[in-house]
Amino acid sequence: MEGVILKALSGFYYVDGGDGRLIACRGRGKFRHQKLSPLVGDRVTFTLLEGESGILDSILPRKNQFHRPAVANIDQLVVVASGAVPVTDPFLIDRVVSIAEGRGCESVIVLNKCDLDAAEELYQTYTQAGFPTLRVSAETGEGIPELREIMAGKVSAFTGNSGVGKSSILNALQPDFCLQVGEVSDKLGRGRHTTRHVELFRLDHGAIVADTPGFSSFDTEETELRRPETLERTFREFAPYLGRCRFTGCAHVKEKGCAVLAAVKAGEISKSRHASYVRLYEQAKEVPEWQRKESAD
Numbered sequence: 001m002e003g004v005i006l007k008a009l010s011g012f013y014y015v016d017g018g019d020g021r022l023i024a025c026r027g028r029g030k031f032r033h034q035k036l037s038p039l040v041g042d043r044v045t046f047t048l049l050e051g052e053s054g055i056l057d058s059i060l061p062r063k064n065q066f067h068r069p070a071v072a073n074i075d076q077l078v079v080v081a082s083g084a085v086p087v088t089d090p091f092l093i094d095r096v097v098s099i100a101e102g103r104g105c106e107s108v109i110v111l112n113k114c115d116l117d118a119a120e121e122l123y124q125t126y127t128q129a130g131f132p133t134l135r136v137s138a139e140t141g142e143g144i145p146e147l148r149e150i151m152a153g154k155v156s157a158f159t160g161n162s163g164v165g166k167s168s169i170l171n172a173l174q175p176d177f178c179l180q181v182g183e184v185s186d187k188l189g190r191g192r193h194t195t196r197h198v199e200l201f202r203l204d205h206g207a208i209v210a211d212t213p214g215f216s217s218f219d220t221e222e223t224e225l226r227r228p229e230t231l232e233r234t235f236r237e238f239a240p241y242l243g244r245c246r247f248t249g250c251a252h253v254k255e256k257g258c259a260v261l262a263a264v265k266a267g268e269i270s271k272s273r274h275a276s277y278v279r280l281y282e283q284a285k286e287v288p289e290w291q292r293k294e295s296a297d
């Protein structure tokens with residue numbers, strides 16, 4: 001049988017085989033020998049035993065994998081931002097999007113609280129950069145049907161600064177969702193925000209959501225952000241200009257004859273996105289060589 005690991009707890013992997021049941025599976029010894037650890041989000045094959053228990057047989061190839069939080073096969077990050085208080089710093093969006101780009105994971109920018117502020121600048125920036133960008137209001141319900149459509153049939157993970165409205169949006173998408181999350185946390189006997197426990201939830205419309213406190217603050221030590229030379233590839237709107245700078249190995253920071261800088265000047269790349277790139281580039285350059293190697297997958 002085939003299924004998806006929705007949660008991992010005390011040595012059991014809870015696999016959704018698609019029929020509504022959650023099968024508690026043990027891993028096989030061979031996973032340990034191969035140093036392969038099943039992750040939440042993994043698509044697996046398993047053998048059904050008595051009752052609702054089973055054994056994992058194999059892990060199917062991963063589309064992508066994150067370390068902190070530990071989760072696999074995320075189709076898209078839903079990056080929640082806001083033009084109203086607490087106003088989102090675009091750098092936070094760009095950092096997390098850059099990580100996602102490096103892992104073959106789409107990013108959807110959701111501008112919440114549009115009942116209070118239309119977040120015009122953010123809307124322009126991310127539409128221009130080529131991201132699906134949506135205005136929503138968890139309060140009035142505006143844009144929620146469109147978000148539901150974007151999430152249908154996919155595994156999405158929510159991220160965004162505190163107070164931006166992630167829980168409110170999930171609740172607007174599905175009114176019993178937050179209740180469900182609360183119940184699970186109670187069973188674990190710990191609060192939602194004190195653990196890196198990841199769990200996937202199925203929503204009614206065939207969407208799966210990863211709810212994890214970790215996604216509200218992705219670790220800065222993600223591999224992509226440690227390599228200055230590959231950073232340019234994680235800014236999708238730079239693509240048409242790469243390889244067109246005067247000097248090979250151009251950093252696109254302040255070099256003469258830089259095609260990226262020319263595009264910024266011409267308004268084809270937003271200043272804000274480029275500023276984030278420069279900040280990430282400078283940070284990556286600070287990372288000592290040994291640490292870069294250590295973080296390589």
Ligand SMILES: Nc1nc2c(ncn2[C@@H]2O[C@H](COP(=O)(O)OP(=O)(O)OP(=O)(O)O)[C@@H](O)[C@H]2O)c(=O)[nH]1
Pocket residue numbers: 112113114115116136137138139140160161162163164165166167168169216
């Ligand atoms: N006016 C307005 N207020 C909203 C909207 N969405 C959320 N809020 C309010 O913003 C506050 C924070 O919302 P939460 O859903 O708790 O935010 P969060 O992103 O889950 O926050 P953390 O759990 O801290 O990460 C609450 O008081 C919500 O009522 C919206 O679309 N419009």
Ligand SMILES: [Zn+2]
Pocket residue numbers: 245250251252253255257258259260261
């Ligand atoms: Zn350049």
